[in-house]
Amino acid sequence: MNAFIKPLAQTDDSVTISRADYDAMVALLADAEDIRDATAVAAKLVARETEAYPVEVMDRLLDGDHPVRVFRDHRGLTAQELAGRAGISRAYLSEVENRSKPGSLKAMTKLSAALNIPLDLLAPQ
Structure with a gap:
């Protein structure tokens, strides 16, 4: 033009x-x-009001990996560390990450806070 x-x-x-x-x-x-x-x-x-994630994180999410596991790995946390920070049992975290339990809203809220990510990033796709 x-x-x-x-x-x-x-x-x-x-x-x-x-x-x-x-x-x-x-x-x-x-x-x-x-x-x-x-x-x-x-x-x-x-302003640190949002965060960018590496393409590897997004690829794993798109591949269907559980968001809790993806962001736990991204933050460099062991399952025991994340469970402790979130105030849930290690066994329950494992069930959530393996999709044998969906994770209650209360647990997912605690996990999002422990991972320092918005709750909607953990919502089922």
Whole structure:
């Protein structure tokens, strides 16, 4: 798109432009929205209001690994350490990570706090 858009037709209420100019304007708007969103995330990262996770964490989540196990490994915690921090038994943690028990809301809330992650990251997919 040129810096100058040539109207094909215009009235007091409307302007008609070419499809190419319209498509270019839509693409520029999408780019501007992406830049705005990226800037907002960058500001939250700097302010420590959010955290970025390595691609390996995201790959494991997408592969279906249990989020508690993924984030426990990411934080470098043993199962015993996490269970202690969360105030739950090691056996119960194992059942949650192995999906033999879903984990109560109370337990998942404790685990999210112990892992320092939002509870919604532990929610079932």
